[in-house]
Amino acid sequence: MNKQKITVIITSVVVIIGFVIATFLYNSNQDAKDSLIAKEKESLFVRAHSPQMGPADAPVQLVEFMDPECESCRVFYSFVKHLMKKYEGKIQLTIRYVPFHGNSKFAIAILESARKQGKYWETLEILFEKQPLWGNHHKPSPELIWNYLPMVGVDVDQVKKDYKDPAYTKLIEQDFADARELGVKATPTFFINGKPLRNFGYEQLEAQIKEHL
Structure with missing residues (x-):
């Protein structure tokens, strides 16, 4: 396998890992935000x-x-x-x-x-x-x-x-x-x-x- 192919594979892996991490952080932040809203507006639900x-x-x-x-x-x-x-x-x-x-x-x-x-x-x-x-x-x-x-x-x-x-x-x-x-x-x-x-x-x-x- 030549260096160009290796570079492409490594780049692809890095991009995928970056996407996974970004998605995880986004979901974590959204979950924290939802939890805060749920607590602040608890009286509005029932x-x-x-x-x-x-x-x-x-x-x-x-x-x-x-x-x-x-x-x-x-x-x-x-x-x-x-x-x-x-x-x-x-x-x-x-x-x-x-x-x-x-x-x-x-x-x-x-x-x-x-x-x-x-x-x-x-x-x-x-x-x-x-x-x-x-x-x-x-x-x-x-x-x-x-x-x-x-x-x-x-x-x-x-x-x-x-x-x-x-x-x-x-x-x-x-x-x-x-x-x-x-x-x-x-x-x-x-x-x-x-x-x-x-x-x-x-x-x-x-x-x-x-x-x-």
């Missing part, structure tokens, strides 16, 4: 009104900023359910609202009203299941939601009395304000133990959860 599933002392605190009319939230819902079952007892899920779509506030008010009947998660599931019908972006029909509530044992007449409660408007405004402060610009947005999901995707979400287990 509010007293936030719906939660899973044990409070779970090693993974998963916060999802979501919109019930968001198609991506619907798709991710099944995967989040899968993770909650796969790592049962190790994840606490907290739901926060970011109503970016036109009928989201209506759906959230119904969700919260159903919650008073102990039917929050069942209602969330049926809303996502039927979302292509009531939340169709070309021809939304939010009034269809009333037809779905009996399917999960919700007292519709009671919800119709409760869903206009101004407390729900304040709840939504608080979640929206926290979302803005945390830099949430799309749904779903996930935070794992106060740190944002670094790369969006199913596998990436599970991988980052596993880092904390």
Whole structure:
């Protein structure tokens, strides 16, 4: 092997090593930055009104900023359910609202009203299941939601009395304000133990959860 080839090989190796080191330092710095933000803004992730599933002392605190009319939230819902079952007892899920779509506030008010009947998660599931019908972006029909509530044992007449409660408007405004402060610009947005999901995707979400287990 001549000197020129050796020089090329050495140069390539040095470049690769340099890239690896730079990537490691970047990730370390980003992780430190995320940890600092998580500590400084700890109060913004969970509010007293936030719906939660899973044990409070779970090693993974998963916060999802979501919109019930968001198609991506619907798709991710099944995967989040899968993770909650796969790592049962190790994840606490907290739901926060970011109503970016036109009928989201209506759906959230119904969700919260159903919650008073102990039917929050069942209602969330049926809303996502039927979302292509009531939340169709070309021809939304939010009034269809009333037809779905009996399917999960919700007292519709009671919800119709409760869903206009101004407390729900304040709840939504608080979640929206926290979302803005945390830099949430799309749904779903996930935070794992106060740190944002670094790369969006199913596998990436599970991988980052596993880092904390």
